Amino acid sequence: MGKLSLCVILFFCVVACSFDSGEIPTLEVGQDFVDSNVRLIVLDTFELTMSTFKFDSINTSSSNRLLFGKFLDDYFGTVESRAFFELVSSDAASDSNAYDISSDAELDSVALILGYDDYFYQDTTKVIQLNVHKLLEEVVPEEGVFYNTSSLSFDSIPLTVKAFLPEPLDEDSLHVSLPNEFGQDLFDKILDNEINNNSELRDNLPGFVLVPGADDNGSVIGFSRNQEDTYLRFFYSIPEEFDDTEEVLDLVINPFSSTPTAFHNVQSFSGQNGLDMLDDQETELPSTASGDLTFIQSATGFATKVTFPNIKTLFDIPGTGTLLSAQLQIKPLGEAVTDDTPLRDSLSTAVIDVNNVIIEEIRTGTGLVQGVLVGEGEEFGTVIYEVPIGIFLDQKLNESPETENALVLFNENFNETVNRLVLQGETAEDFRARIVLTYAIYDE
Secondary structure (H helix, E strand, O other): OOEEOOOOOOOOOOOOOOOOOOOOOOOOOOOEOOOOOOEEEEEOOOOOEEEEEEOOEEEOOOOOEEEEEEEEEOOOEEEEEEEEEOOEEOOOOOOOOOOOOOOOOEEEEEEEEEEEEEEEEEOOOOOEEEEEEEEOOOOOOOOOOOEOOOOOOEOOOOOEEEEEOOOOOOOOEEEEEOOHHHHHHHHHHHHOOOOOOHHHHHHHOOOEEEEEOOOOOOEEEEEEOOOOOOEEEEEEEEOOOOOOEEEEEEEEOOOOOOOOOEEEEEEEEOOOOOHHHOOOOOOOEEHHHOOOEEEEEOOOOEEEEEEOOOHHHHHHOOOEEEEEEEEEEEOEOHHHOOOOOOOOOEEEEEEEOOOOOEEEOOEEOOEEOEEEEEOOOOOOOOOEEEEEOHHHHHHHHHOOOOOOOEEEEEOOOOOOOOOEEEEEOOOOOOOOOEEEEEEEEEOO
């Protein structure tokens, strides 16, 4: 099973052939140099193929947010995210006694406070349902991490159900009241010294999972994992002679744990355009089999693969040549862009092997290579992504032995958003995906 990690550390550096600025004077493309036999040409006729595949699993326990919600998408079907997390005392980062409460304390109420982190996707004007369930097993990953496909068993009957209108930009948090009997049971065990540390808390409360409503079709929103933003709070008072003293006890997502204590499970169901057939990372859906479209969606794992099968025919051009630059140009499908599903400014890139496993990122001296959205705001312009792939193609031109390595395009923050993108393929009538090469020929 392939694993996608967005924090890959790479040690591979590529030095591309280039000319100093003094060696190439300003000239029109294709114009011969006056005093040399070097000329520049631009080519956009090289073949490329596009397809969609799906990463088997994505590490979501390394995310700084919890994704929760559900919506129906015209291209990806039903997209649903559930959030799983464990809690400890805010004063008990280590497994020590930090549950001391005065013996005469009285519980007033208990609530789950979920802090918004400003992220949302799809329609937040629709009321959605949040079901809070108790976990039945501890939040312990089998392989050291949790993935978008991971899950844990939980009580089928929710502790509480809250219908609410998400306000991730206007409110700091969502307040979810929990039943008094649930809070009183835990509170009494703390007072009776049955819960004195994190381990004993886990025995009584392994954690929670947030599950969207079965019929929801609204949005996915982000909740912060920071202990200052998201916590289970017990409101209690201590009787005094004149006025009671009000106190709180907070249980938080452990920020100091050496193993993951929270993750989100993100899945899509009944997708359109043949996406349901992508049940293995090595399975691909060619753009020619999906309406000349390819697809990208964060967290569910969909990505676009681009190959360049005849790029080495560049050497068939007479004379010795050097690849100066290469731009991959791809147009997003206009009708798939709405206020609820806007375009992102950039696309991430990487190199994948024949099994569609990421083997390296693509870097220049200034950082990671990304696709950039161009043409926005131009009255008659075409909005496209331009991806500088000169370094990657230079590798392909000069590699020995030859490989089946290809280019993969995916969204930034691939493990903590559900942003999606629909791209037009290589035979689209209004704008076909293509590569534009600038090639210098000398010794012709």
